[in-house]
Amino acid sequence: METVGGDFSRELSALKGRRILGVNPPVYDFSWFDLWAKPLGLLFLLQFLRERGNEVHLVDCLDEGRTTPLSFGRWKVSRVAVEKPAPLKNIPRRYYRFGLEAAAFRQRLSSCPPPDVILVTSGMTYWYPGVFEAVETLHEIFPRVPVLLGGIYARLCSEHALRSGANFVQTEFPDDFLHVVTTPALDLYSRPGYGVLLTSRGCPLQCEYCASHRLYPDFVQRPPEDVFADLRAQMSLYPLSNMAFYDDALLVGKERHFYPICEYIRENFPDLNLHTPNGLHVAQLNDECCRILFDTGFQTIRLSLEGTDSFTVGLSSNKTRPSQYMEAVESLRKAGYTPDRIETYVLAGLPGQKTEDVRASIEFVRKLGGRVKLAEFSPVPGTPIFEKVLALTPQIADEPLLHNNTIYA
Numbered sequence: 001m002e003t004v005g006g007d008f009s010r011e012l013s014a015l016k017g018r019r020i021l022g023v024n025p026p027v028y029d030f031s032w033f034d035l036w037a038k039p040l041g042l043l044f045l046l047q048f049l050r051e052r053g054n055e056v057h058l059v060d061c062l063d064e065g066r067t068t069p070l071s072f073g074r075w076k077v078s079r080v081a082v083e084k085p086a087p088l089k090n091i092p093r094r095y096y097r098f099g100l101e102a103a104a105f106r107q108r109l110s111s112c113p114p115p116d117v118i119l120v121t122s123g124m125t126y127w128y129p130g131v132f133e134a135v136e137t138l139h140e141i142f143p144r145v146p147v148l149l150g151g152i153y154a155r156l157c158s159e160h161a162l163r164s165g166a167n168f169v170q171t172e173f174p175d176d177f178l179h180v181v182t183t184p185a186l187d188l189y190s191r192p193g194y195g196v197l198l199t200s201r202g203c204p205l206q207c208e209y210c211a212s213h214r215l216y217p218d219f220v221q222r223p224p225e226d227v228f229a230d231l232r233a234q235m236s237l238y239p240l241s242n243m244a245f246y247d248d249a250l251l252v253g254k255e256r257h258f259y260p261i262c263e264y265i266r267e268n269f270p271d272l273n274l275h276t277p278n279g280l281h282v283a284q285l286n287d288e289c290c291r292i293l294f295d296t297g298f299q300t301i302r303l304s305l306e307g308t309d310s311f312t313v314g315l316s317s318n319k320t321r322p323s324q325y326m327e328a329v330e331s332l333r334k335a336g337y338t339p340d341r342i343e344t345y346v347l348a349g350l351p352g353q354k355t356e357d358v359r360a361s362i363e364f365v366r367k368l369g370g371r372v373k374l375a376e377f378s379p380v381p382g383t384p385i386f387e388k389v390l391a392l393t394p395q396i397a398d399e400p401l402l403h404n405n406t407i408y409a
Contacts, residue, residue: 026099036244043184122151339369349409
């Protein structure tokens with residue numbers, strides 16, 4: 001199989017009776033935290049293939065490199081300091097390889113039944129060194145097995161991803177497996193720690209710095225009945241105490257979508273701890289919604305404020321006004337959330353953004369008793385703001401390492 005780009009969904013749909021290995025590579029970065037991170041797209045795809053008569057296996061370098069337990073089912077991951085690549089040489093921070101160590105990764109692959117096809121996923125664009133390493137190692141261990149590369153990096157930086165050595169790179173928007181697969185293949189983990197739930201794909205807003213609309217052009221919500229079935233399937237596998245929602249727009253149309261899901265959880269899984277690491281749209285948080293969040297068991301509440309100044313608000317689709325944030329915080333506190341549990345994303349490092357505006361946004365959140373989670377801007381190819389970034393730093397066009405949020409902001 002030659003290295004080409006496109007959509008390999010049809011080719012995968014035709015596979016039957018094959019042994020398929022999915023791989024989530026290690027991560028190279030200055031830092032990495034387990035914010036309930038699972039390769040959900042890969043897990044849905046593996047389940048899709050299994051339901052068509054294929055045998056599926058998974059090697060998740062981040063999950064299998066776990067070391068120390070953290071709160072709510074998360075873990076610290078093994079890390080090893082490594083030499084910084086040339087584009088990052090002048091950054092005064094240590095650089096690490098996170099996940100299953102290289103020798104253990106090779107040993108783990110050697111213990112797997114020889115696959116017929118290998119699927120490698122990818123995350124952040126600037127994590128590509130781990131992808132390249134994984135593809136190279138897979139070719140060494142399984143020299144005659146085709147390696148297919150998909151995921152966020154592959155689609156946002158498709159030309160660069162063609163250098164990975166993969167036999168096929170997913171460069172187009174793939175067919176949606178959500179309407180034919182009930183649940184991700186979470187059973188491929190021996191101890192997942194937490195479940196992962198996706199009730200919608202994409203986002204109706206089009207913030208200028210966000211890749212959601214580029215990755216998922218349409219906003220599609222799963223029928224609540226499908227979400228119920230997904231939840232039941234995951235909860236039947238392990239005694240899970242935590243579930244993370246992966247939605248970018250969880251509260252859109254909440255009366256007909258989110259509220260029925262919450263009611264189902266309260267009736268069937270009342271002890272489940274729920275988390276929203278992607279952030280909630282502040283404008284949707286009225287008294288009723290906050291009471292439902294609290295009564296349903298949402299423990300980790302993160303709000304998408306981004307900023308209070310007109311410049312940042314404008315780039316954020318005008319989704320949140322300061323007055324709406326104040327009302328949301330008050331509603332959350334009335335529902336029972338203490339200030340230390342109300343975490344708020346404030347965006348920093350946008351081209352053209354003023355430092356004093358970021359400082360003012362931080363102080364605004366603090367005065368209301370919220371906790372600030374600084375979200376450092378990362379330039380994402382294909383977003384409207386990326387062209388502005390290119391005008392300032394044209395070298396990032398050919399080097400995804402320079403997308404790293406740690407250095408760009």
